Amino acid sequence: MDIPERDGDGYLTDMNAWTPEIGRAMAEADNYELNDEKWAHIMKAREFYEDFGTVPPIRKFAKYIDEDQKAIFDLWMTGPMKPITKYGGLPKPTGCV
Numbered sequence: 001m002d003i004p005e006r007d008g009d010g011y012l013t014d015m016n017a018w019t020p021e022i023g024r025a026m027a028e029a030d031n032y033e034l035n036d037e038k039w040a041h042i043m044k045a046r047e048f049y050e051d052f053g054t055v056p057p058i059r060k061f062a063k064y065i066d067e068d069q070k071a072i073f074d075l076w077m078t079g080p081m082k083p084i085t086k087y088g089g090l091p092k093p094t095g096c097v
Helices: 020-029 036-052 058-064 069-076 081-087
Strands: none
Touching: 020 081, 036 058, 036 069, 036 081, 058 069, 058 081
């Protein structure tokens, strides 16, 4: 699958080019494993973005999906909003990630 153009951080330069298949292909190209739970977080972040027009900070996102923030960090092994937004075709998170 051809992955649309990405910036230096691996984010799509055109958000509208995103599809679930492209999100998965991007993760594969980056050797990043997405399981069902991670994919569910990505889809929830897209839902949040559609509802509020912004990428949520992790605290707000944890509350939005009703999960413990530490559990989210443990699952992603890193600041979770960066891979969530990258593979979800969303803008880069600002502030505390």
